[in-house]
Amino acid sequence: MITKGNFLLMEPSEFKVWLDKQNITRKIDKLQVHHTASPNYSTRQMVNGIAKQDVWKCLEGMRSYHLSQGWSGTGQNITVLEDGRIAISLDRDLNKTPAGIKGANTGALCIEIIGNFDQGGDTMSTAQKHSVIHLYACLALKLNIPIDTSHIVYHAWYTSSGAWLGDYERGESSKTCPGTNFFGDGNTRAGAERGFIPAIKTELKRIKEGDVDPMTSEEKKQMEELKATVESQAKWIAAQKAKENMKCPKWAVPAYEFYNPYIADNKGSYDFWRQLVINYRKEVGIKVQPQ
Ligand SMILES: [Zn+2]
Numbered sequence: 001m002i003t004k005g006n007f008l009l010m011e012p013s014e015f016k017v018w019l020d021k022q023n024i025t026r027k028i029d030k031l032q033v034h035h036t037a038s039p040n041y042s043t044r045q046m047v048n049g050i051a052k053q054d055v056w057k058c059l060e061g062m063r064s065y066h067l068s069q070g071w072s073g074t075g076q077n078i079t080v081l082e083d084g085r086i087a088i089s090l091d092r093d094l095n096k097t098p099a100g101i102k103g104a105n106t107g108a109l110c111i112e113i114i115g116n117f118d119q120g121g122d123t124m125s126t127a128q129k130h131s132v133i134h135l136y137a138c139l140a141l142k143l144n145i146p147i148d149t150s151h152i153v154y155h156a157w158y159t160s161s162g163a164w165l166g167d168y169e170r171g172e173s174s175k176t177c178p179g180t181n182f183f184g185d186g187n188t189r190a191g192a193e194r195g196f197i198p199a200i201k202t203e204l205k206r207i208k209e210g211d212v213d214p215m216t217s218e219e220k221k222q223m224e225e226l227k228a229t230v231e232s233q234a235k236w237i238a239a240q241k242a243k244e245n246m247k248c249p250k251w252a253v254p255a256y257e258f259y260n261p262y263i264a265d266n267k268g269s270y271d272f273w274r275q276l277v278i279n280y281r282k283e284v285g286i287k288v289q290p291q
Contacts, residue, residue, distance in 0.1 A: 012131040035178040040116035075099040076112040084131030103162015117179025137203035255280035
């Protein structure tokens, strides 16, 4: 987690822990879904799936543009980068109403997904997809928002004045945002109900089951090995403990009987019995052949 300039940047795996600590004081019952259109995978200068452009330059660039439009800060509360990393706008924290959909921002949280997901645009990376789904599931859980198309809403389902259309209507919708090919299902309500919404529901179920960070098969194998090691060590320790308080073993009986008047009980450690035998042999003159 890094704070720099006007943003807090984190890995998707850090988001839930961070979110759980946030004190949300305003009523939020809608999660907006946007793509940035620009910046996108091209302006991020993607080479083999890795952006060459500096991440802070990208984030601050958006903020500067929003300020130039006369806005009070970065428009969105949250940005999801092309590699899945999540940026929180420090000048538009979760308790501030966003500038996401003109006329429809009260009670909403604005999430911008970096990329242009219109037909012929960018293909969302797997990492970004996972992060986006995880993020909406975490927010729905934290804010107690139902996972449906009345509460998780695409920008395209509003007119340019912020009136609710309830679906993408060409010519009436203010924008195609989050893209006519968003999640491979497009920007319609039916499209959202086909892929995006069920994916968030599945993710929420996974989170609730406590499987926040599932182990890979390699990690599971390592865990099994570790368990086996711990178990065998526990056995060894138990055996050592047993040795510390053992009854006189057979091979020490003559020594024990010899020293019996001087010993309070017939229990002792392995080392004690061994030493007793040596003392006894010295005392009575028994020499043993070195092995
Ligand atoms: Zn939008």
